[in-house]
Amino acid sequence: GTEMASGGQASQRLNGLKIKDVQAMPVIVRETTSVHDAVVTLFLENVGSLIVADDDGYLSGVISRKDLLKFTLGNPSASTMPVSLVMTRQPNIIYVQPEEAILDAARKMIHHQVDSLPVVTVAKNGKQEVVGRITKTTMTKVLLDIAAES
C-alpha cells in the first residue's frame, strides 16, 4: 500500500475501530478478595491491574499494582485485608463502552493517566456490567496490526 502521510489509510482504520473490536477479557475479583489473592491473580493472569465487582457482578472498583505495593509496604497484616480497602472505587472509575471508538479509550487513558479501562455495558438500573478491558498494550497491538496492513 501507500504511505500513511499520503493515503491516510492508517488514520481511517484507527477511526473506524471500536472498543468491541479490540477489547480483551476482563480479569475480575470480588470486593472480599484478599490483598494476597489479588497479588497472586496479578501474576497468574499476567495483568497490571484488576477489576473489582460487587456481589451482583457490577463494576465496583479497580486495583493496580501500585495500589497493592503502597498498601502492603510496612503493613504486616495487609495481605489478609479485602481489596475493597485498597481499590479506587466508583464513582471514580474511568470506563468505556463497547461501541465507543478506540481513540476515545486512548484519550481517556492519557488524560486520566491510567494504564487500563474496564469495558462496560450500562444496565437498565444504571449499573455497569463488566464485559472487557482495554489497556495500553491493546493500543500497541492495534498500532502493529495497522502497520502490518499498510
Ligand code: ADP
Ligand atoms: P499503576 O498504579 O500500577 O501505575 P495505573 O496507572 O493504571 O497503574 O493506576 C494509577 C492509579 O489510578 C491507581 O490508584 C489505580 O487504582 C487508578 N486507576 C487505574 N485504572 C483506573 C480507571 N480505569 N479509573 C479510575 N482509576 C483507575
